[in-house]
Amino acid sequence: xxxxxxxxxxxxxxxxxxxxxxxxxxxxxxxxxxxxxxxxxxxxxxxxxxxxxxxxxxxxxxxxxxxxxxxxxxxxxxxxxxxxxxxxxxxxxxxxxxxxxxxxxxxxxxxxxxxxxxxxxxxxxxxxxxxxxxxxxxxxxxxxxxxxxxxxxxxxxxxxxxxxxxxxxxxxxxxxxxxxxxxxxxxxxxxxxxxxxxxxxxxxxxxxxxxxxxxxxxxxxxxxxxxxxxxxxxxxxxxxxxxxxxxxxxxxxxxxxxxxxxxxxxxxxxxxxxxxxxxxxxxxxxxxx
Amino acid sequence: xxxxxxxxxxxxxxxxxxxxxxxxxxxxxxxxxxxxxxxxxxxxxxxxxxxxxxxxxxxxxxxxxxxxxxxxxxxxxxxxxxxxxxxxxxxxxxxxxxxxxxxxxxxxxxxxxxxxxxxxxxxxxxxxxxxxxxxxxxxxxxxxxxxxxxxxxxxxxxxxxxxxxxxxxxxxxxxxxxxxxxxxxxxxxxxxxxxxxxxxxxxxxxxxxxxxxxxxxxxxxxxxxxxxxxxxxxxxxxxxxxxxxxxxxxxxxxxxxxxxxxxxxxxxxxxxxxxxxxxxxxxxxxxxxxxxxxxxxxxxxxxxxxxxxxxxxxxxxxxxxxxxxxxxxxxxxxxxxxxxxxxxxxxxxxxxxxxxxxxxxxx
Numbered sequence: 001x002x003x004x005x006x007x008x009x010x011x012x013x014x015x016x017x018x019x020x021x022x023x024x025x026x027x028x029x030x031x032x033x034x035x036x037x038x039x040x041x042x043x044x045x046x047x048x049x050x051x052x053x054x055x056x057x058x059x060x061x062x063x064x065x066x067x068x069x070x071x072x073x074x075x076x077x078x079x080x081x082x083x084x085x086x087x088x089x090x091x092x093x094x095x096x097x098x099x100x101x102x103x104x105x106x107x108x109x110x111x112x113x114x115x116x117x118x119x120x121x122x123x124x125x126x127x128x129x130x131x132x133x134x135x136x137x138x139x140x141x142x143x144x145x146x147x148x149x150x151x152x153x154x155x156x157x158x159x160x161x162x163x164x165x166x167x168x169x170x171x172x173x174x175x176x177x178x179x180x181x182x183x184x185x186x187x188x189x190x191x192x193x194x195x196x197x198x199x200x201x202x203x204x205x206x207x208x209x210x211x212x213x214x215x216x217x218x219x220x221x222x223x224x225x226x227x228x229x230x231x232x233x234x235x236x237x238x239x240x241x242x243x244x245x246x247x248x249x250x251x252x253x254x255x256x257x258x259x260x261x262x263x264x265x266x267x268x269x270x271x272x273x274x275x276x277x278x279x280x281x282x283x284x285x286x287x288x289x
Numbered sequence: 290x291x292x293x294x295x296x297x298x299x300x301x302x303x304x305x306x307x308x309x310x311x312x313x314x315x316x317x318x319x320x321x322x323x324x325x326x327x328x329x330x331x332x333x334x335x336x337x338x339x340x341x342x343x344x345x346x347x348x349x350x351x352x353x354x355x356x357x358x359x360x361x362x363x364x365x366x367x368x369x370x371x372x373x374x375x376x377x378x379x380x381x382x383x384x385x386x387x388x389x390x391x392x393x394x395x396x397x398x399x400x401x402x403x404x405x406x407x408x409x410x411x412x413x414x415x416x417x418x419x420x421x422x423x424x425x426x427x428x429x430x431x432x433x434x435x436x437x438x439x440x441x442x443x444x445x446x447x448x449x450x451x452x453x454x455x456x457x458x459x460x461x462x463x464x465x466x467x468x469x470x471x472x473x474x475x476x477x478x479x480x481x482x483x484x485x486x487x488x489x490x491x492x493x494x495x496x497x498x499x500x501x502x503x504x505x506x507x508x509x510x511x512x513x514x515x516x517x518x519x520x521x522x523x524x525x526x527x528x529x530x531x532x533x534x535x536x537x538x539x540x541x542x543x544x545x546x547x548x549x550x551x552x553x554x555x556x557x558x559x560x561x562x563x564x565x566x567x568x569x570x571x572x573x574x575x576x577x578x579x580x581x582x583x584x585x586x587x588x589x590x591x592x593x594x595x596x597x598x599x600x601x602x603x604x605x606x607x608x609x610x611x612x613x614x615x616x617x618x619x620x621x622x623x624x625x626x627x628x629x630x631x632x633x634x635x636x637x638x639x640x641x642x643x644x645x646x647x648x649x650x651x652x
Contacts, residue, residue, distance in 0.1 A: 033413055035540075081590060088597040090359075090547045095593055097540050098586040105583035215536060219424055226417045256432040263428025266421035270406065273418050277409040 003131035005248045011137045013244030014144030018199040019217060020224040020236035021151060022192035028168035028231030029188040032082065032092055038214040038221060039100035040193045044070045044200030045209045046107050049118055067197040074193035075186055083182075100214060107211040115208040140202045147198055148237070154191070155233070164188055168231060219262060220247075223269040229282025238280065242268065306627060308608040308620050313555065316562075320461050324454045333457045339565045340457075340464035341522045346545040346557035347468045348514035353543075354551030355475055356507045357487030358407070361420035363515060363542050365403065368423060368534035370396040370516025371523035372430075375443045378524070385449050389520040396516020397509045404508025408501050411490070423534040430531060442530025449524050456525060463521060464558075467514050472554040474510070483507060484552070548589055550599025559601050564589075 023037045044066050051062035077099060085091040125132040155161035166174040167184045175181045207213065224243050228235025243265045250264045251257040272280060304310045320340075324333060345367055353359045374392030378385050403422055407415050430437040438444070450456050474480060485493040486500050494500050523529035532538065542557075549560030564585065571581040596603035609618045610633055612626035619627055624634050630646035 027413070033416070081594070084594055085597045090551055090599075091593050091597040093359075094544050094547045095590060097544060098590045098593075101582055101586040102590070105580070105586065109579065109583070219420065219536065222417045222420060226414055230413055259431040260428050263425045263432075266425050266428075270418060270421055270425075273410060273414065274406060277411075277414065279414070 001252055005245070005252050007131055007133055007137070008252075009241075009245035009248035011140050011244075012247060013241045014141050015199050015203055016217070016220060016224055016244050017237050017240035018144050018147060018195050019221045020228070020240050021148065021233055022195035023221055024225050024228075024231055024233060024236045025151075025164070025168075025195075026188055026192040027225070029164055030086075030185045031089070032096070034192075035093070035096040035218065036077075036100040036103065037096075037192070037196055038218040039103040040070055040074055041196040041200035041217065042107065042209075042211070042214040043073070043103055044197035045118075045204040045213065046111060048201045048204050049111075049116055049209055052118060053116075063201045066201050067194055070197040070200075071190050071194045075190050078186060078189045104211045104214065111211070113211060115210050117208060118205045120205045136205055140206065143198060143202045147195060151191070151195065152233075160184075160187060216262070220265060223266050226279055227269045227272050229279030232279070232281040235279055235281030306620070307618060309605050309618075317465060320465070321458075324457055328454065330453045333453045335566055335569050337453075337457045337460040337525060338522075338569075339562055340460040341518050341525065342542075342545070342565055343464050343558045343561040344467045344518035344521075345515050346542055346549070346561045347471050347554050348511045348518070349542045349546050350549075350551060350554055350557045351471055351475060351483075351514075352507055352511035353546060354553065354557075355480060355483040355487065356504060358404075358504060358507070359416045359543075360511075360539075361416045361543065362403075362423045362539050363419075363511075364534050364536075364538040365419075365423035365426060366396045366400055366512040366515035367519035367522070367538065368426065368529075369399045369512075370519030371529040371533045372437070372443070373516070374520035375446050375523045375529035378447060379443055379445075385447050385524045389449070389517065389524065392520030392523075393513050393517040396519065397513040399516070400508045400510075400512020401505055403512070404505045407508075408504060420536070420539065423539060424536065427531055427534045430534070438530075440531060442528050442532075443523075444528045444530075446524050446527045446529065448527060449521070460521060460525070463517070467517065468554065468558055471510075471514060475552075475554050479503075487552075544589055548592065548600060550601040550603070553599075553601050556599050556601030560599075563600070 019038060019041060023034060026032050026034050026037070047066035047069055048062055051057045051065055052059065055062070057065070081095050081099060082092055085095055120134070120136045123135065125134050126138060127133075153161075155165060163174070163179045163184050164187070166177070167179060167181050167188075171181055174184070220243060224239035225236055227242065228237070228239030246265050246268055247261040250261040254260055254264075276282075304314055320336075323336070345363070348366070349360060349363045352363070370389075370392035372392075373395040374385065374388040377383050377388040377391055383391075403419065407418060410418055431439060434440075448456060449459050475483070482493070482498055482503055485496070485498065486503055490500050519533055523533070545560045545564060546557040548564065549558065550556030567588075568581050568585050571584055572578045577584070592600065608621050610621050610623075611618055612629060612631055612633060614631035615626060615629040617626065617628045619633060624638070625632055625642055625645040630642065632642045
């Protein structure tokens with residue numbers, strides 16, 4: 001059981017980290033609480049399914065096309081829906097909720113409400129310290145680690161990353177220093193949704209695909225992001241590890257654990273917030289005026 | 290005769306002078322008079338639900354719009370009211386007329402508790418933390434189905450009244466009373482303090498306002514109203530199920546609130562009265578019944594692109610203008626202010642302004 005907890009926790013943490021880091025990025029740069037973030041993850045899973053099962057493409061090609069298409073689509077959504085109401089925080093909030101609902105309903109209409117299974121990308125298992133890990137889960141882990149490393153590289157070793165961090169730090173000053181903050185925000189949207197889409201593509205063969213698959217990870221992702229501190233990459237990563245393992249422990253060790261896993265994760269988030277209102281790694285900034 | 294003349298004078302000078310107030314009066318009269326004219330069980334059912342959700346949306350607005358505590362888990366209070374009231378009436382056999390109040394009371398306590406836990410949080414942290422509470426409760430309900438009925442909830446509740454018309458009047462009168470009460474509260478000195486807490490909490494505290502106490506009070510009041518609506522709702526549809534706690538309901542109230550226009554009380558109520566019957570009506574068509582949530586979301590999105598501050602403020606700005614001198618509101622078609630006689634439009638004729646200023650006693 002211990003090995004199960006270790007492996008499941010790590011794999012789930014990887015997926016959550018991909019989602020949470022993307023969400024955290026876009027919140028940090030554009031102050032958008034993007035409720036539709038996991039809806040893009042769902043869209044990517046459906047896109048992957050359509051290309052793979054209906055379109056008959058190969059795994060790698062289908063995955064790449066799905067991620068690219070969803071990312072391009074997200075930039076379009078941002079330009080058409082979010083940008084016109086950027087000044088009104090409340091309007092942005094429900095615009096993203098409405099987007100998520102629209103995606104859910106569109107998928108419900110075109111694919112139906114039943115669960116769709118996707119054949120495993122990689123068959124077979126690897127034995128590791130006496131635990132058998134399916135290759136598919138190993139793939140999730142590898143992809144998540146690679147993507148997180150890529151994001152780290154992008155943020156800390158490139159000019160675009162510098163611009164993103166500067167904009168997140170102080171939008172007005174970044175603008176005054178000659179950065180095109182609109183374009184930076186758009187690039188951030190693309191990066192953040194690409195991460196979500198990659199998560200959607202790699203988990204699709206393991207989890208089931210249905211139009212409501214965005215809700216459960218949404219709540220967990222929000223819990224992780226708040227737990228780690230809004231806008232903090234390191235916080236999102238460590239938050240993902242904490243919540244991933246807590247969920248795994250609850251599911252394997254408690255009776256009725258499957259029902260309680262969300263509740264326990266959220267309880268931990270609330271407990272952390274009570275002790276540290278700005279999250280584990282959030283910066284306790286003075287009130288913005 | 291005097292009281293009647295007094296009422297008429299109040300009506301003429303306070304309500305009928307402004308188109309928005311006239312609209313609200315007409316709406317209230319229409320709401321109360323509808324069953325006398327058009328007594329259709331289906332329509333009454335939809336309007337009853339609309340009224341209950343209107344209480345819910347207005348209570349969210351007091352908390353999120355006025356005080357700035359944007360609550361993403363408002364369904365918790367609704368569900369607390371619904372479950373308390375139905376458990377009491379089901380397990381203890383108490384009359385629903387009493388348990389509804391108990392539901393509101395428990396919701397008040399829950400609201401106070403959530404507010405207490407969230408006192409140090411602000412902004413997005415508060416929104417996302419409050420989202421967690423109903424889900425924690427939901428997890429517990431599913432884990433202990435013996436007590437809560439699990440996924441099915443508690444069904445077979447008694448109704449407050451027997452006929453659809455009676456139930457409709459209970460909901461309508463409760464809605465008018467609660468919404469008007471919340472509006473009065475939000476318009477009072479208390480409401481002004483809430484605006485201050487939202488706009489700048491540090492400055493409010495520096496001015497000697499005990500902001501934690503105000504925040505707790507608003508959490509409790511808002512939760513009480515939401516719990517009351519939840520209890521009435523449970524007894525009306527005769528089931529208190531997990532759907533009263535779901536994220537969908539919490540998001541729904543956020544959509545209603547922002548769509549209608551925050552910090553107005555009447556805005557969210559107007560939004561519920563537009564959107565809820567609309568979705569039900571769309572659902573009644575066989576062909577597009579499946580599309581109703583999609584249409585709903587698209588409408589919300591489109592309306593928002595054109596009225597980012599919400600529906601009610603937009604309409605209000607169209608039919609009323611603010612006097613540049615005394616900041617009072619006037620009907621849009623007036624050329625001089627009804628109170629201070631200042632010209633409202635650039636092209637107000639001199640003689641008209643002079644006449645109005647003589648009337649209101651200006652030099």
